[in-house]
Structure formats: structure tokens, C-alpha cells
Amino acid sequence: MQSPHPPTPLPAPPAVQIVVPPSASPYQPAAGFQQSAMSYSFHRWLMLGVVLLLASVVFVEVMAMDGIPSAVDYDPEKEGAIEEMAKDTEAHADMTRVISSVSSIMQAFGLGMIGYALLRESHDEKYEHTALRVTAVIVGVLVLANIAARDLSLF
Secondary structure (H helix, E strand, O other), X not given: OOOOOOOOOOOOOOOOOOOOOOOOOOOOOOOOHHHOOOOOOHHHHHHHHHHHHHHHHHHHHHHHHHOOOOHHHOOOOOOOHHHHHHHHHHHHHHHHHHHHHHHHXXXXXXXXXXXXXXXXXXXXXXXXXXXXXXXXXXXXXXXHHHHHOOOOOOO
């Protein structure tokens, strides 16, 4: 009779490897975003900024073409003509103020978009000359500083 063989050890189970996907960086766009229609494009931001600037100029010029009410447009013989002219002059001044405010807002947005596009383009990881990147940073900072300092006064 033979002695029983010692039991052969069972092979160890394979080590469980937990694969943790790298966490998405909050500074990088989501996967596939660069191909979407809503992704960042320097040319798109620059174009939108310029369009806003031009539209703001058109708004102000439309009010300048209209002009203030003139005395020749009212019949001096008619009762209440002076009050009507004063009321129309005040309404024109109010409309000019509103249009000028909308124009200023559009200019600020347009310049902000241009400044943002310049700053973002200068920090992209492209192989552009350093002088071009530095120039884009300087111009972007000047544009944004212009917006910030527009209504700044020391008095």
C-alpha cells in the first residue's frame, strides 16, 4: 500500500486588476467635443466679435440719420404745436439714449469675444512663433483692459 500523496496545491487565482479609467480633466473638453459644431474656433469668435462691433455702429448711425425734430415740421398756427415738439424732442433723446446703451453693450461683448479669442489662441499648444503668441497675449490684454477701464474714473 502506498502512502497518499500530499495534496497538490491549487494554482492561485489570477490577481484581480482593477482598471480605473483616468478621470476627465476639468480643463479639457469632453471626448468628441472638438468635432462638434459648438466647439471653440478662433475664427468663429473673431468673426462674431467683429459682427457685434459693426452692428453696434449701425445702431448708432440709424439714430443719427433720423435726427432731432425740427421746428419746420410743426405748424406754429396749430394749438399745442410747441408742446408736441417738446414731447417729440424728449422722446427722441430717450430713444437715442437707449440705442446708445444697447450699442455700448454690443461693443463690450464684441471686444470681449475678440480679446478672449486672442488670449485663448495664444495659449493653444500649436507650433506658432513665440513672438506671435506674445503679441496675441498683449493685444488680448489691451482689448480686455479697454473694456474694464471704459467707465473708470478717478474723480
